[in-house]
Amino acid sequence: MTDVIYSINGPVVTVRDTKSFEMAEMVYVGVKRLVGEVIGVTDRATTIQVYEVTTGLRVGEPVTGSGSPLSALLGPGILGNIFDGIERPLGDIARRTGAFIPAGISVDSLDFDKPWQVTLTVKPGDRVKGGDIFATCPETSVITHKSMVPPDVAGEVVFAAADGAHTLRDALCRVKLADGSERELTLAQRWPIRRPRPAAQREPIGRPLITGQRVIDTLFPIAKGGAAAIPGGFGTGKTMTQHQLAKWCDADIIVYVGCGERGNEMTQVLEEFGELVDPKSGKPMTERTVLIANTSNMPVAAREASIYTGVTLAEYYRDMGYDVAMMADSTSRWAEALREISGRLEEMPAEEGFPAYLPSRLAEFYERAGCTENLNGSSGSVTLIGAVSPQGSDFSEPVTQNTKRFVRCFLALDKALAYARHYPAINWTISYSEYYEDLDPWYIKNVGPEFCALRGRLLSLLSEESKLMEIVKLIGSDVLPDSQKLTIEIARAIRTGFLQQNAFHKDDTYVPLVKQMKMMEVILYLQKTGAALVAEGIPMRALLETGLFERLVKMKYDVPNDRPELFQGYYTEIDDAAKRLRAEHIA
Template identity: 65%
Template sequence: MNITGKISGINGPVIYLSGNLGFKMGEMVLVGKDRLVGEVIALTKSKTTIQVYEETTGLKPGQEVISTGAAISVTLAPGIIGNIFDGIERPLKEISKQSGAFISRGVSVESLDTAKMWDVHITVKEGDKIYGGSIIAEVQETTAILHKSMVSPDISGVVTKVAPDGKYTITDTIVTIKDNNGVEKELSLTQKWPIRIPRPVNKRFSADRPLITGQRILDTLFPIAKGGTAAIPGGFGTGKTMTQHQLAKWSDADIIVYIGCGERGNEMTEVLEDFSKLVDPKSGNPLLDRTTLIANTSNMPVAAREASIYTGITLAEYYRDMGYHVAIMADSTSRWAEALRELSGRLEEMPAEEGFPAYLASRLSAFYERAGFMENLNGTDGSVSIIGAVSPQGGDFSEPVTQNTKRFVRCFWALDKSLAYARHFPAIQWLTSYSDYLNDLAPWYLTNVGDNFVECRGKILNILTQESQLNEIVKLIGSDVLPDDQKLVLEIARVIRLGFVQQNAYHPSDTYVPLEKQLKMMETILYLYDKSKQLINMNMPMSVLRAEDIYEKVISIKYDVANDELYKFEEYKKMIDTFYHNVMEKNG
């Protein structure tokens, strides 16, 4: 029986009911005559508090609130990939058919198309014992993704009836089981799962392999593991969204879940339009064939914004349970935290730093904790990697969202305004960024890339750090007074910055770089450094070394050597040897 109550008070997206009416914490409710979707967020003897996921304009005290008996959940079935949802998994294309460009209140649409017929291959037979996570059917959801329909984690039993392979909707019964209590249950391609509860797994693996992105500054200097967590903090215009686009397109994740959380409407429109045009470089098919988008713009209700990242991570966990590697792009967690702050203010909770609620840290940690490389209930391995953009006001990294995010992520890719304005992209500042995954991933690099990869990476970072220290001196007294060995450090650091760290997303050889080429580039730069150092130790002035064009040639490696032309690096080694002998002959 549905419980009902009457609205006694309204405060923005928060409404109150008088008395303890029997509602459950976290329960989904329908509010008012328009049946607005809401969630119970607080219960006392005298009051029930509900947050509404839609605009509450026009609601008034006395209107009815009806319980649904279930928590806020997402529908999990074929049709998720390639779709664009709002923060509570309502498909925006279907909504636009009903209400036009703007979402009208109380619009009621199915999360997924229940009329579409899918080609279904049943993978179980009568008499099979199945349990939570067992794969009962396969559907080719898109050209890129084979959807494996699973038994919900809380169901187990013996198969008593199986439908033949053929065309079915997501609600048709395909398998009937008798559970452990002897009760018959009909299973379809669909299951529901509450968004705030992580989906169960068998065990969590340690981070031992990288999420390869093809971006040199990430893969080499600040790598993220598969199932890892990273934050991209940066002020306006520093390239957070574009970095996430590049990762979505090129990272070796099987599926991308992009959550636009509280972004400006025009930016979100651009993202949706761009994604629909992007071609997956791995398959040549549209990138949307392995992407799902959650769009929650800044003018949508704040409660739905708060829910959107939970919706996104639940969809990601569902595909992880099939054995896929999923990458989540959350853009941006700052807007999500602002939604928390607004709701907290409406609830008259005691504010903490900068008005954010005291539980900001625990909510952030609960979100990032849902990442990981897992063994699923069905024995497959899958991962969810979370890459969250942070938009600190004025680019101030000392504000609470950035500082609390730093506590829970192991990768910090700090975007720098001065680099972005100098057209240096990705504008990731190598002095303030870090990755805690390097030691975990070192054995993988040793086995799969080269036994000197980590050593070369350390040397490259050391030269960049030395450059920063020397630049402080240069600012005071100029570069002319520096000894030649320090001038060489500045020159090699320039080669690293322009030829290795900076990357051109529009150049076919530079937009994505395999790890083998990244290692060869580092080896070539360091070989040039060693040869130049030998000349400096023989008292050759830096001006003589600069007279040769070898430094510019090494910078241009990123354009001149294609990803499948690694044999050319031997030519560069010979070129550096020739440079060395030429300088010796001319000045010997």
């Protein structure tokens, strides 16, 4: 008996009186064979969420199962590609049908006819197990693709193909399993997107994700294998901050998921990444990047799946031994997709209409971050950085609050800073990182033993300034003693000269850690010298007239990234100005 559609409610379709389907199975709905997934099974009805537009779908049309869960196709050809939320290549679809995706179109995720120059790393008689690398090929000029034995396969290699050109269809080797059957291995394999890929064990976090953004690297570091959230209201720069991180962070692979964002923003991402030169290799940035574009006008159910597709691709490259950074922009749109589907299923709503299982879904996603020892003995990491879009910049709403429970780095964007053209608009008073203890040994060893102490002094000055500004708002700055006026001026130099960064300046868009530390040292040297002068009775007004504070604000532009020795000139200037002031006032 053929199973047919009983009811249609947007992307939610039900089939009555059937036992043909299992939970989480991928199914094909209607005569157009729309892709769907089973999300509910009872003795009376099976509920399916459809990942394509259901316009034109009719009651009575057939529903057929695939016998497997919704899975991602993993193999060479992923990097440099642009997929939708269920891993359909948008470039291939555009070449076939134009700018719009027709319902029910069937396109292979990867090109099965493209030849790859494959080198086999196994031979007949070798024993292999899940995760072992059996072949390699240059996926791009900067990334070597390592084809791995699926986790559920172990046995003896009885056939291995010769090195040379092979497609995704070709059998590269055959493995004889314990039960005597044989399994062919090709360059491609499938993996269920909602199931984390296995690893031998999780490793402790101990390396920072270097981004070149001073406010992040110095004050609120993100760990490789960590999880971070970037919440902010409309116009605060969430997308641009993630663009900067994707461009400049020192991960080997970038997975960028545009989840429910505006189409023009995703177009900007595609154009920028197409033009950007990778600073590490000098090659196009697209050679180590994969983009998943699920814009706000695409089906809402596919938006929910896009996050899982992205993290599955990230885990696949992690298993090869690469450090992967995944940007999700934005998890609020993903949560809204959950809310819409939950409403159509008539589930009991929780706070602000979100489903009661929102926290567990967020936990499932962020817990897939981590540093791992892989099944093949290599080490890799997946770093998850999710943007959050609270309505009206209200950080007390459910998505932001629940996200804070599962991330250890919280980079809160401030509307007032953004409107004042202070970028990145990360508010230093409410942002935080819990990775200091894990990462400080690395900073001490690789940057300098004083790095962490300098950071602590900067944060202390910013905190003190925040308290003083409350007094200034009430009674003005004239009543403050000179020592407190000095604190306010030094904090201003920190805010505008150190935390504010120009993404369009060649020496300021990315700043190496050595320069970051030198800048901190100079600012704090001026603070120390200024405090001594004020203690000697020299008025703060005279210190301001030297122009030293303005010089420090501009040093990020005046000192090239490859000339840290030029910072020595600032110490000389500060010392000369101090001598001059003492001679003028103390005499």
